Amino acid sequence: MSIKAIKNISQVRGGSQARIMLADDGNQYVVKFQGNPQATRVLANEYLGCRLARMIGLSVPEPVIILVDEETILEQQITFTLAGRVVAPHPGFQFGSLVVTDEEVWDWPRPSMFGQVHNRGEFAGILAFDKWTGNADGRQVLFHRKLHQRKFRATYIDFGYCFNAGEWSFPDAPLRGVYAINEVYEAIQSWDDFAPWLGRIERFSETKLQCIAEEIPCEWYGERSELQRLLSCLLERRSIVRQLVVDFRTSSRNPFPNWTAERPEPCATEASGELQAM
Numbered sequence: 455m456s457i458k459a460i461k462n463i464s465q466v467r468g469g470s471q472a473r474i475m476l477a478d479d480g481n482q483y484v485v486k487f488q489g490n491p492q493a494t495r496v497l498a499n500e501y502l503g504c505r506l507a508r509m510i511g512l513s514v515p516e517p518v519i520i521l522v523d524e525e526t527i528l529e530q531q532i533t534f535t536l537a538g539r540v541v542a543p544h545p546g547f548q549f550g551s552l553v554v555t556d557e558e559v560w561d562w563p564r565p566s567m568f569g570q571v572h573n574r575g576e577f578a579g580i581l582a583f584d585k586w587t588g589n590a591d592g593r594q595v596l597f598h599r600k601l602h603q604r605k606f607r608a609t610y611i612d613f614g615y616c617f618n619a620g621e622w623s624f625p626d627a628p629l630r631g632v633y634a635i636n637e638v639y640e641a642i643q644s645w646d647d648f649a650p651w652l653g654r655i656e657r658f659s660e661t662k663l664q665c666i667a668e669e670i671p672c673e674w675y676g677e678r679s680e681l682q683r684l685l686s687c688l689l690e691r692r693s694i695v696r697q698l699v700v701d702f703r704t705s706s707r708n709p710f711p712n713w714t715a716e717r718p719e720p721c722a723t724e725a726s727g728e729l730q731a732m
Contacts, residue, residue, distance in 0.1 A: 503613025
């Protein structure tokens, strides 16, 4: 189904200068535009990152490809501030992420909130994911709930700096792509806490990866050969995610204080078998 933006609602904080927009399907989306200050490639990063994360079972808003035409840009006065100049985004297909619309939404947790997050275990999964995709930014999270709910849900947002933003490279470092507060990791005790997400990463099929890539508009990334090189890197990196997690675990952050060392550390093939199609 083709989705078209029809109304600009507000600007969102952040380097891409995204907007919340109402679409003709009745939903609101956070929209990142071609030509944004971070790089047009962050649209491809967002779409690929969101699709992959959702496919391995993480709580991520639905991504869409949304049309924002020139008439809408002019009528709604949508602009960027770029190098001190006010410029309009390129019209055409943009990236959209479904807005979280619960009554209570926090982008930074209150001190007592972590014990009230019912899917807190997913922080192990998103950690493995961010290491796989080389997220060069800190992990961004929304904590939200409806008014009648006692517990919050963590939803993971902002995948624009996966693959090192517009560079499409992987300068791995232990503290890259991790959440700023250690408490989200305190319950992690062993590799069992990374299941099932880590196993799904290690078995993620080339066919499914290619299918997602086919959905991405070429104007978001340029040469097809560059996208194929990125996909090849992702396939190769499936086998090193555990080591990247170990590098974080043994870092000065000491993120897993309750980790138990009784059981031997499994290698990727021992844990998930051959890297077969999911």
